[in-house]
Amino acid sequence: MSLKLTDIVKRFKTETVLDGVSLSVGRGETLVLFGPSGAGKTVLLRLIAGVVDPDGGTIEIEGRDMDGVEPEDRGIGMAFQNFALFPHMDAMANIASPLTARRTGREAIAETVGKVARMLKIDHVLHHKPKELSNGQKQRTALARALAGAPQILLLDDPLRNVDAKLRFEMRLELPRLLRSQDATVIYVTQDYKEAMALGDRIAVMNGHGIQQIGTPEDIYLRPANIEIARLFGDPVINLLDVVPEAADGSGGVQVRLSDQPVALVGGYAGTVGTDCVLGLRPEAMRFVDPGTPGAIPVEVEAETPLNEKTVTLTLTQRGREIMVSRPSGMPGPDQGTAYVAVDAKDALLFDRATGQRIAPGAHSPALQEDVA
Amino acid sequence: MDTVSPLERVLRGLAITVVILFFMFPIVWIFLMSFQTNETILRVPPSVVFEPTLTNYTALITGKLETAAGTLEIAFMRNLWNSLFLSTASVAVGLLLGVPAAYAFGRLKFRGSEDIAFTLLSFRFAPPLLVLLPLTIYFQKIGLADTYVGLIWVYQLIVLPLILWIVRGYFEDIPADIEYAYRIAGHSWFSTFRKIALPLAGPGIAAAGLLAFIFAWNNFIFALVLASADKQPVTVGALAFVTASGIQYGQVAAGIVLSIAPTFALALYAQRYLVEGLSLGAVKG
Numbered sequence: 001m002s003l004k005l006t007d008i009v010k011r012f013k014t015e016t017v018l019d020g021v022s023l024s025v026g027r028g029e030t031l032v033l034f035g036p037s038g039a040g041k042t043v044l045l046r047l048i049a050g051v052v053d054p055d056g057g058t059i060e061i062e063g064r065d066m067d068g069v070e071p072e073d074r075g076i077g078m079a080f081q082n083f084a085l086f087p088h089m090d091a092m093a094n095i096a097s098p099l100t101a102r103r104t105g106r107e108a109i110a111e112t113v114g115k116v117a118r119m120l121k122i123d124h125v126l127h128h129k130p131k132e133l134s135n136g137q138k139q140r141t142a143l144a145r146a147l148a149g150a151p152q153i154l155l156l157d158d159p160l161r162n163v164d165a166k167l168r169f170e171m172r173l174e175l176p177r178l179l180r181s182q183d184a185t186v187i188y189v190t191q192d193y194k195e196a197m198a199l200g201d202r203i204a205v206m207n208g209h210g211i212q213q214i215g216t217p218e219d220i221y222l223r224p225a226n227i228e229i230a231r232l233f234g235d236p237v238i239n240l241l242d243v244v245p246e247a248a249d250g251s252g253g254v255q256v257r258l259s260d261q262p263v264a265l266v267g268g269y270a271g272t273v274g275t276d277c278v279l280g281l282r283p284e285a286m287r288f289v290d291p292g293t294p295g296a297i298p299v300e301v302e303a304e305t306p307l308n309e310k311t312v313t314l315t316l317t318q319r320g321r322e323i324m325v326s327r328p329s330g331m332p333g334p335d336q337g338t339a340y341v342a343v344d345a346k347d348a349l350l351f352d353r354a355t356g357q358r359i360a361p362g363a364h365s366p367a368l369q370e371d372v373a
Numbered sequence: 374m375d376t377v378s379p380l381e382r383v384l385r386g387l388a389i390t391v392v393i394l395f396f397m398f399p400i401v402w403i404f405l406m407s408f409q410t411n412e413t414i415l416r417v418p419p420s421v422v423f424e425p426t427l428t429n430y431t432a433l434i435t436g437k438l439e440t441a442a443g444t445l446e447i448a449f450m451r452n453l454w455n456s457l458f459l460s461t462a463s464v465a466v467g468l469l470l471g472v473p474a475a476y477a478f479g480r481l482k483f484r485g486s487e488d489i490a491f492t493l494l495s496f497r498f499a500p501p502l503l504v505l506l507p508l509t510i511y512f513q514k515i516g517l518a519d520t521y522v523g524l525i526w527v528y529q530l531i532v533l534p535l536i537l538w539i540v541r542g543y544f545e546d547i548p549a550d551i552e553y554a555y556r557i558a559g560h561s562w563f564s565t566f567r568k569i570a571l572p573l574a575g576p577g578i579a580a581a582g583l584l585a586f587i588f589a590w591n592n593f594i595f596a597l598v599l600a601s602a603d604k605q606p607v608t609v610g611a612l613a614f615v616t617a618s619g620i621q622y623g624q625v626a627a628g629i630v631l632s633i634a635p636t637f638a639l640a641l642y643a644q645r646y647l648v649e650g651l652s653l654g655a656v657k658g
Contacts, residue, residue, distance in 0.1 A: 051553040071556040078557045084550035088572050101559030149559065 002027040002062060002185040003048065003153055009056035010043055017043050019209040021057070027152075030179055030186040032200030034193065036232070039206040041189045042081070045155045048187065050074050061153060072101065077151030077184070081158040083142040085130040091117075091141045092126040098149030116144045119178070136167040147182060154184045160195060172198050193233045197221065205229050222347075227356040230280050230349060236312050236324045239281040242353065245272045258343070259318045261297045266346040267361025277359065280349035283312060283326035288334045289342045296340035299323060304333060315339065400633075406626035414622045429627035438616070438624060445616060448602060449628060452610030456632065459521065459596070459606055460589040463528035464536075464582050470529070471536035472578060476570060478537065479544035480552075490541070494534045501594045504530065509598055519601045527595050532585040539584070543577030544570060583643050587636045607632040 003025045010018040017040045025031045033041045046052040048059060050071035059066040061074060077098065085094050092113055093100075099109045117123040120140040125133060133141060143159055160168045176199055179186050190196050196203050197217040204214045205225075213225040224230040230238045243256040245265065254269040255262045256279055289296050299315035302322075306312075311333060312326045325341055327333065350359045377385075406414055408425040432438050438445040477483075478490045496504075508527065509518065517523030547570060555565045571578075593608040600609070611628050614621040 046553075049553070049557050051549075051556065070561075071553065072559045072561055074557075076557055078554065080550050080554060082548065082550060084548065084554040086551060086555065086569060097555060097558040097560070101564075145554070145558065 002029075003187070004060040005044075005048070005057065006060075007057040008044070008047060008054050008059070010040070010047060010052070011055050016209055018047075018054075021210050023204060023211065023214070025185050025187065027185055028180075028183055030176075030188060030199055030201045032196040032203045033187060033189045033206055034196040034200075034203050034232070035191070035206035037191060040209065041206050042157055044206070045078070045157050045187060045189055048153070049076055049078050049155055075152045076155060077146035077149050077153070078155040079142045079146040079157065079159045081161050081189075083130075083138045083162070085138060085141060085145075087130050090127050090129050091122065091133065091137075091144075094130070094141055095126075095144045095148050097145060098151075102149075112148055113144075116148050120144050136163050139163045139167070139171075147178075150182070151184055154179070154182060154186045156186065156188045158189050158191065160190070160192070168195075175199055193235070197233070205232065207232075223360070224280075224349065224358060226358055227278060227280070227351045230351070230358070234282055236283050236326065238349075239283065239286075239323045240351075241279045241281070241321060241323070243277050243279045244274060245269055245277055245350070247273050259297045259299070261295055263295065263297075263343050263348070264345055265348060265350065265361075269350055269359065269361055271362070272350065272359055276353040278351040278353050278356075280351060280358075281323070281343060282347060283324045284310075285344045285347035286323070286325045286341045287327060287344075288313075288325065289340050291338075291340050293340060293342060296342050298338055298340055301334050301336055301339050315341070403626045403629050406622060407630045409623055409626075411619070411621060411623050414626075429623040430631075432624055433627055433631065438614075438621065445613075447610075447613045447624075449607070449610055449613075449631075451603065452605055452607045453631065455600075455604055455610075456590055456606035456608070457635070459524055459528060460586050462521070462525050463532050463589045464586045466525055467529055467532035467536045467585055468578065468582055471533050471581075472540055472571075472574075473566075475537050475540035476544050476566060479541045480549075480570075490537065493537055496530050497534050501530075505594065505598050512599060518599060519604060521604060524596060524600055524604065527599060528589050528592065530595075531588050531592055535585045535588060536578075536581045539581035540574060540577050543574040547573045579643065583639060587640065590632075590636050 003023075005021060005023040008018050008021040009016070021040075021044065023031070033044060035041055043052065047054050050066060050069060061076075066074060085091075086097070089097075095113045095116060096109045099112060104112075113126070114123060117126055120143060122137055122140045122144065125137055125141075128137075130138060130141070139159055139162065143156075146154060146156070160171055163171070172195055179188075179199070188195075188199055190199075200217055202214060203217055203220050204211045205220060206212065207228055213220060213229055215223070220229065221233050224233065227240065231240070241258065243258075245254045245256050247253075248255040248262065248264055253264050254273060255264045256277075257263070258279075297317065299317055302314045302316055304311060304313045306329065308329065310326045310328055311331075312324055313333060315323050315325060317323060323341070350361075351357065352359055405421065405423075407429055408427070409423050410426060410428065413423045428439075433447070433449040436447055436450060438447045478486055512518035512523050517526070551573070552565050552569050555569045556562065560568070590606070591608060592606070596604070596606050597609045597612075600606075607628065611625060611632075614625045614628065
């Protein structure tokens with residue numbers, strides 16, 4: 001493992017920010033730390049960088065314990081959310097700073113800086129001071145500075161937070177290629193779930209003093225550990241409906257009722273019958289169907305929001321619960337008034353209402369699974 | 374904002390004139406006095422019309438004071454030089470000690486740092502005479518009385534807290550991330566201090582140094598008690614103008630003009646830094 005954190009604890013005065021965080025990242029892997037602000041993502045990065053000391057636990061880089069190792073000796077590159085460029089040095093000197101520290105020769109520095117700057121398309125502003133750079137150029141300069149030293153570990157603290165939407169979109173496309181070319185272990189902090197899904201080989205979801213789930217983007221999206229994580233990923237947010245699963249007639253499966261229409265749950269949810277649960281339905285797991293389709297749920301159409309690639313419809317069930325349904329743009333939508341939606345039951349998630357934890361379907365009812373598929 | 378009525382403009386101009394007159398009058402009056410003899414200064418009623426004379430300045434520069442009772446030796450130029458030397462050396466020592474200390478207080482929150490910083494500031498609260506009497510005795514015992522070294526040391530009481538507190542605010546205003554970024558890039562803390570913290574706090578250090586210089590220059594009591602004639606600065610040296618045959622107002626005025634000239638020029642030159650230096654830290658940008 002290139003980077004290994006074990007039981008990291010960090011307190012600020014009496015407030016515990018990180019409580020027993022463990023994490024390991026392999027060489028060349030990009031791990032995204034995702035979570036709402038205040039979840040301790042930045043603190044974790046600072047601990048790895050060595051500018052803040054942990055109150056407990058160990059940090060190992062390439063198998064070496066980092067306790068007492070100064071930031072300058074850790075072989076790390078870091079891009080800060082606020083860029084943290086040196087205001088009295090031009091972009092060139094900023095980017096060169098990891099190289100001057102190693103007493104690299106003038107020509108070698110010029111060459112490396114030139115290469116990184118060309119890659120990030122800032123080679124024409126190398127002689128500008130930070131205050132003469134646009135936000136996008138500042139962000140690229142900060143990134144270039146982090147990359148210039150070819151560090152083993154690259155820490156990127158929400159580098160796209162303070163740049164405009166267009167550049168963010170471009171960089172979201174560019175960054176994966178860039179990061180792969182570095183052959184570095186990357187820890188990427190973000191609050192944007194799309195960025196997390198686009199960049200991460202794995203995502204660590206942080207919330208409330210620690211890591212709640214680590215997994216591939218697909219894992220996190222399809223099998224979130226709890227309601228909170230399900231809500232954090234996805235736009236529009238997942239529909240959450242209080243349900244009490246019941247035994248389905250005949251088939252031996254489990255179903256829930258939405259507006260009195262039974263919806264069969266796929267998988268082994270037998271243990272949940274009669275307990276208070278929350279059903280999680282992603283907006284794209286539902287579609288409008290013609291009236292009279294078996295199992296269709298009647299809803300009232302409230303409002304429609306056309307986004308670029310999809311259209312989101314806000315509907316009300318007969319019990320007045322809000323449900324959002326999305327469909328790819330171009331597909332015909334429902335008229336005003338009553339419409340009918342069908343649920344793709346295999347994409348439904350079930351959570352324990354008391355604990356918020358997801359109830360993983362047992363693997364012991366394959367028959368039903370095939371049935372619906 | 375060009376909606377100011379003519380009346381308001383006139384009133385505003387009037388108000389500014391009054392304020393300027395109030396503050397500048399003594400300086401202008403002293404400036405005029407320095408070109409007059411004692412007789413013209415003391416005539417009743419006073420008048421701004423007079424025959425200008427340079428005798429006051431020549432007396433100061435040649436060191437020969439002509440009074441009704443005869444010629445008096447004064448060491449004004451020597452005093453001026455002492456002022457310059459004492460202030461410059463004190464500020465230099467103060468910067469050398471104060472800037473690293475300010476950095477430590479600003480950045481490294483060690484146990485008791487606030488208390489120590491406050492103690493250093495509290496030197497400014499105590500009446501100087503309270504410190505001076507025991508200090509004089511000590512200095513006489515260890516041979517520091519009436520030496521430049523001793524004076525510069527005591528001047529640190531004025532200079533050091535000032536530098537420490539102004540510069541500390543500047544260091545605290547530098548975002549810590551900028552320094553972290555330099556360390557993570559692979560530079561030692563000392564190199565970070567030299568290449569990042571010092572240049573970025575530069576204006577603050579300049580302002581603090583300037584202000585400390587002015588405070589040291591204007592000091593009177595320390596040098597009065599601890600120095601004899603040949604080491605006294607102008608502030609103390611001006612006492613020589615109180616002679617047996619009366620106060621030499623003309624020379625006093627000329628002495629004042631000469632002695633405020635350097636600080637006045639410095640302050641004018643660095644006005645921008647001074648204002649910035651004093652307001653920064655108070656307003657977080």
